[in-house]
Amino acid sequence: MDASVRPADGPVNGSPVVPPPPEAVAPLLRGITVLRRLTDADGRAGLGDLERSTGLARSTVDRIAATLARMGYVRLDGRDVVLAPRLMELGNAYLAALRLPDLLGAHADALADALDESVSLAVADGDGIRFLHQATRRRALSLSFRIGDLLPAERTAPGPLLATGWSAEDWHRWRARRAADPDDRGFSAVPPRPHPTPDSAFEAAVERVRSAGWALDDQLIEPGLVALAVPVRAPDGEIACVASVVSHTSRHSADSLRTTLLPRLRTAVTAMEHALATAAPPEPPDRPTALAAWTGASKQELGREFVESLARGLTVLTAFGEGRAALGLTAVAEATGLARATARRALLTLDHLGCVTSRDGVFRLTPRVLGLGFPPLSRTTLTRVARPHLAALAGRVRDSTALAVLTGAEVQYTAWVGTGRIMDVDIAVGSRLPAYATSAGRVLLAALPSGERAARLGPPEARDPLTARTVTGAADLAAVLDQVGAEGFALVDEELEEGLRSLAVPVHDRHGIPLAALSVTMHSSRRTSGQCVADLLPELRATATAVESDLHIASRFARVPLM
Numbered sequence: 001m002d003a004s005v006r007p008a009d010g011p012v013n014g015s016p017v018v019p020p021p022p023e024a025v026a027p028l029l030r031g032i033t034v035l036r037r038l039t040d041a042d043g044r045a046g047l048g049d050l051e052r053s054t055g056l057a058r059s060t061v062d063r064i065a066a067t068l069a070r071m072g073y074v075r076l077d078g079r080d081v082v083l084a085p086r087l088m089e090l091g092n093a094y095l096a097a098l099r100l101p102d103l104l105g106a107h108a109d110a111l112a113d114a115l116d117e118s119v120s121l122a123v124a125d126g127d128g129i130r131f132l133h134q135a136t137r138r139r140a141l142s143l144s145f146r147i148g149d150l151l152p153a154e155r156t157a158p159g160p161l162l163a164t165g166w167s168a169e170d171w172h173r174w175r176a177r178r179a180a181d182p183d184d185r186g187f188s189a190v191p192p193r194p195h196p197t198p199d200s201a202f203e204a205a206v207e208r209v210r211s212a213g214w215a216l217d218d219q220l221i222e223p224g225l226v227a228l229a230v231p232v233r234a235p236d237g238e239i240a241c242v243a244s245v246v247s248h249t250s251r252h253s254a255d256s257l258r259t260t261l262l263p264r265l266r267t268a269v270t271a272m273e274h275a276l277a278t279a280a281p282p283e284p285p286d287r288p289t290a291l292a293a294w295t296g297a298s299k300q301e302l303g304r305e306f307v308e309s310l311a312r313g314l315t316v317l318t319a320f321g322e323g324r325a326a327l328g329l330t331a332v333a334e335a336t337g338l339a340r341a342t343a344r345r346a347l348l349t350l351d352h353l354g355c356v357t358s359r360d361g362v363f364r365l366t367p368r369v370l371g372l373g374f375p376p377l378s379r380t381t382l383t384r385v386a387r388p389h390l391a392a393l394a395g396r397v398r399d400s401t402a403l404a405v406l407t408g409a410e411v412q413y414t415a416w417v418g419t420g421r422i423m424d425v426d427i428a429v430g431s432r433l434p435a436y437a438t439s440a441g442r443v444l445l446a447a448l449p450s451g452e453r454a455a456r457l458g459p460p461e462a463r464d465p466l467t468a469r470t471v472t473g474a475a476d477l478a479a480v481l482d483q484v485g486a487e488g489f490a491l492v493d494e495e496l497e498e499g500l501r502s503l504a505v506p507v508h509d510r511h512g513i514p515l516a517a518l519s520v521t522m523h524s525s526r527r528t529s530g531q532c533v534a535d536l537l538p539e540l541r542a543t544a545t546a547v548e549s550d551l552h553i554a555s556r557f558a559r560v561p562l563m
Helices: 026-040 047-054 058-070 085-098 100-115 158-163 168-180 199-212 254-278 294-305 308-317 329-336 340-352 367-371 382-397 439-446 450-457 474-487 529-554
Strands: 044-046 074-077 080-083 118-125 128-135 150-152 215-218 225-233 239-248 356-359 362-365 400-407 410-417 432-434 490-493 500-508 514-523
Touching: 026 044, 026 047, 026 058, 026 080, 026 308, 026 340, 044 047, 047 058, 047 080, 058 074, 058 080, 058 294, 058 308, 085 100, 085 308, 085 362, 085 367, 085 529, 100 118, 100 128, 100 239, 100 254, 118 158, 118 367, 128 158, 128 367, 158 199, 158 215, 158 225, 158 239, 199 215, 215 254, 225 254, 239 254, 294 308, 308 329, 308 340, 329 340, 340 356, 382 400, 382 410, 382 514, 382 529, 400 439, 410 439, 439 450, 439 474, 439 490, 439 500, 439 514, 450 474, 490 529, 500 529, 514 529
Parallel strands: none
Antiparallel strands: 044 080, 074 080, 118 128, 118 239, 128 150, 215 225, 225 239, 356 362, 400 410, 400 514, 410 432, 490 500, 500 514
16 A cells, blocks of 8 residues: 555544554554654653543553663653653654655755745655755744644645645545644644634645746744745656745735745755766665564563564664665564564565555655654754763763853853752853863863964963862973873862862764763762772763763754754
């Protein structure tokens, strides 16, 4: 069954329910239902809320949540289930296999910079459109669409362009969905439709864009929002995606958007099409093997609380990726380490759910995979990524932990977790301290080129000796920072404040560039300097590695700001 003729994310408000095939994996069906409800709830929901919204038994929801937590796809925060950045590896598999963000994203970003407007790339998903790249402008009045958001085709600029390729069955599905959900309440990314419009309005719009080659959204989603869209065609002439410029009526009317920006949008689309036509085939990737081998050990350890068939089914999605866009059953079985029969049942289930499509025995991921948590997670920040890891570290070492970034000659603390001790270090989030006298600051200063480092630090007279131990001299501080750079950590002993000792390590982005620093701070009576290095440094480095792992997954196709 082809995913393009199903309702976008399952049955909506009374639309026909297609029963799963007899061989479908029931726990996988239930697990994906839970992930979709969490996505609709913006990434966080109580266990009781999930029980009510899914119709599943509470014990079933508990086991699914425990399994997803074991996979690192969610974390359990009391009675709440919270989506975790590692879940984005499912959406990353689809986007890497598709290649469009890698090939066209820089063109979209450049256009957004040139126009000072938001630019999106979108593809068809059933009778909706789903965003796969967003280049947004940061303004007080900003547009909030996210990568993976699903919108009804008839309320968008890309929709009529993508609908020019619909079959008669596609149109039938669209009309059935419209009849069952006239207010668009099945689309959580848009407000309910205030005034239903006749089907003929969209049908006429599709006919107009066939000849015009562009489409306009004049406040169809909500008042004030206008968008202009042009299709990006693959070398075979089919629409690969649609590029759109999105603005607000305070900046452009629909007419001025078209007259002012259409030529520049078309020029950018021409460059995108050239990029598709001249793209080299992807490098043959290393063939993954036994991706699901770990599930057996988890089942042995957790017993009934671990739903192995759910974990295996989700792992099947990660078999796809760049250079692995189309896989046969044998390739999926080899990549996951699953028996062919097990892989086949998982693929049949995923096909029923619209997450894969098959033709002539070859399987491909669909945009619907992005509906598994990607929209809320694509708006995460480094601070949000790091905070659960900071809390876990503070719980293990029983000292306060923090995340800091370099701002000029200071470090700014973006997250802090205390321990509740009577005598505890208290660092207010947002506070700034001189970088030269803090472990976090030294770690980040040490990573800078010498010229930039000197410019940030300024002359020695600009550095106050905060205690009798504070290193302020240019030569002495340079030697300290060189040692920090060589060792990969900084230990500051009573240089910021008497009795205060801290240890920090850097957090690197996907390209190995230090973005921030993780630190543990304590009273000097708690541990000697030697004990800090022997006992805390391994814990701190392991935490930094965990933060980096999540960050690298989250930032593969989405921008992750520091705070």
